[in-house]
Structure formats: C-alpha cells, structure tokens
Amino acid sequence: MGAAVRAGDVRLWVEQRGSGPEVLLVNGGGDPLEAWQAQLDGLSDRYRLIAFDNRDVGRSTRPDLAYTVADLADDAAGVLLECGAGPAHVVGYSGGGVIAQELALRHPDTVRSLVLVGTWGRPDVRWHHVVGSWLWMAERAPSERAFLEAFFAWAYTHRAHEDGRVDRTIEAALAFPYPQSSESFQRFADAFWDHATLDRLPRIAVPTLVLTGSADPIAPPDYGRAVAEAVPGARFELIEGQAHAPFEEVPEEFNRRLDAFWREVPDLPR
Structure with missing residues (x-):
C-alpha cells in the first residue's frame, strides 16, 4: 500500500517494500512507481525499496506552474527525509537518472551510491x-x-513488440486511473530541455554504475559513457541487445547487476 508524503510544496505518492539497505527508485518521463514492479517484487527480500510518483505524475501533486530538475531532485530528497531513509542506493531511469545525478550534487548526504540507467549528462x-x-x-x-504505440516504438526492443509485452504495457497504461495529461508531459519535458549536469559530475563522490542498453535509441551508449567518464571512478556497462527499459524487459538480469554492484559498495560507518 502506498501513502502520500509532504516534500516541500508538493505531496508525493510513495510505496515502500522490504527491509535492509535502503534503495530509492526514481522514474523518468510520465511513469508512475508501478514501472518498478519487477524491482519491488524481486529485490525486497534483501533491500528496503522506496518508489514514488514524481510531481506531475500519477497520484502526486499536479502543479500548474513550471518546475526544474532541481525541484525534482529536492522532491526526491524530501521523500527520503519523510521516509526516515538515507543515505540510500539511488537508481534513476532515463530522466530519473538526470534527477538522481542532481540529487547527488544538491544533497550528497542522501546518496550512498548511484545506478544511472539509460540516461544522459x-x-x-x-x-x-x-x-x-x-x-x-x-x-x-x-x-x-x-x-x-508511437512512443513505445522508441522505448522497447523489437522482441517486446512481437511477443505482446508492449501491447500489455499499453493496456495497463490505458487502465491506470491517473494518466498524465499532455500539459504535464510538456512541463516535465520543459524541465529537462536545457538542464545539464555533465560539467558538474566530477563533484560526485559516491560509487556509480551507469547502465545502457546496447540498442537504446533514446539514450544511446555514447550518452551513458560520457556520464561514466565524468564521474570519478564510475563504471559503465552495456546490457547487450536491450533498448531503453531493461529493468522491465530483462528484470532478472537487471536486478542481478544492481545487487552485485551494491554488494561492492562499502558499508556505512557505524
């Protein structure tokens, strides 16, 4: 079951699952927290997972005014604070990866490690x-x-279109009772339009893994490689044959990579 928490001037819908080291899952685009279902189900036996709807998405506040990636990063920090969590392993997907980068830059004490998926700097x-x-x-x-149908042609592999996954995802999106309006989609895109982190990434000082699908047409490997090269000590890995959403298409492999990476992150000082 989820619940709304207050983060600054917005209320954000949050779901928590499991126990153990804390993990914050940050979505991109118009995805609600349900996009992380395979991680909520597959990792909650070892980790305390915290997923939430970004502002302007799902059950969270739909502001009429423009906002920035910095606002979205502050929201994420507010979720951790309200949940009594952090520093956390932070996983950011697509635009959520940009939010995660900004979170690590603006609120470094909240971040234990970063996994950035299909993202850019x-x-x-x-x-x-x-x-x-x-x-x-x-x-x-x-x-x-x-x-x-047109949007998902960018996000998923040919296999996912042929085996029915995309059709099922579309049906679930159409049945979701809190759809994102075109106005919300525009505001979200506007927040990212000129937002850049690349020149500031050398300030990030936590273990970082950048994952990119080798066949990602939205955030091609060169985007992720540039991010990894800018973050000191970051690791860059390709997920062969995958497009923009490997956490949905190959969740077992995706979860395995996250778990292996987190096991290498040094324990927090007591």
Missing part, C-alpha cells in the same frame, strides 16, 4: 529532436493509444 541537438517529436505527438495523436 547534457541534452544535444539529437536529444532535442527526439523529445520535440514526442511533444508534438502528445498534442496531435488521435488517441492516447496511438500516442503510446
């Missing part, structure tokens, strides 16, 4: 073209289903 011209195409699709698609 600076938007480039290609990134703007990709996200810009999503924005006009969100405005002009003839239906929500049509938008999701």
